[in-house]
Amino acid sequence: MPELPEVETMRRALAAVLAQGSRQIVAVRHGTVGLRRPFPRRMSSQLRGRTITSLSRHGKYLLWHCEGLQLVNHLGMTGTWRVVTDGSTRIHDHVALVLADGRHLVYHDPRRFGLVDLCPTGNGHPLLAGLGPDAMDQAACTTTHLVAACRGRRVPIKVLLLDQRVIAGIGNIYANEACFMAGIDPRRAAGRIAPARLARLREAITTVLAAAITAGGTTISDYRNALGDQGWFQHDLQVYGRQAEPCRICARPLDHTTLGGRVTVWCRHCQR
């Protein structure tokens, strides 16, 4: 569930769940294995009795606001939340927030690249402090910001888009898609792209992320968001996962390579 549209889809689904029943946490259960880092000390006693007042998101981070305390949550590569009403558990369940009405919100994450941590409201969590503006925050994530971030940089533009310190929320799927939509070669050095073209890229980021949110995100293989439905944006992908298939604009076969350790797909003819 990892990039911005998938996290936003999850956020909305969880908000809907919380709106139709109790939002008070009466217990927290968690395993001993931990995720990317160990679970915070006394997580259960710190959260017990608190009400989840709202859920927000910055980049790929989901923030659970709990009356003075913030539950900071990253879904890693395979993290999901689901609602459990009968107390049943599955392998790779790691955290359960037990609500006053008996429902359990269960965090499930086979690869354990996700993260659950606590910090006081107001005090920004150290992990959030280094993040750039959220990719969907039009007021903060401007062309001016992108142009400044690209200046002097020799990294491929697609690698720069993946840097959460520059812009928060873009992952491998949407970095590929945004470069295609903007007609920019993903290998091109960030510092060697004209501002007018970066403006197009900025616009493409908004467009592709907004479309993906509307579609409920992208679902890879048979992955399912157990809270709601699967996403449908995989049917709208133009390049990601389509290497050697025909470009949807010019019909030439799509190229692929590795940039920043991630598969990169683009059209040699349509993207310069």
Place this chain on the structure above:
DNA sequence: CCTAAGTCCTGAGTGC
């Protein structure tokens, strides 16, 4: 055997 929606760390390289 290979690959995968992410992030963090290390070490090499670059420029001042």
Place this chain on the structure above:
DNA sequence: TGCACTCAGGACTTAG
């Protein structure tokens, strides 16, 4: 030579 910064590659983990 030193320092700060940049960038590439690997590690982490499980499932298919």
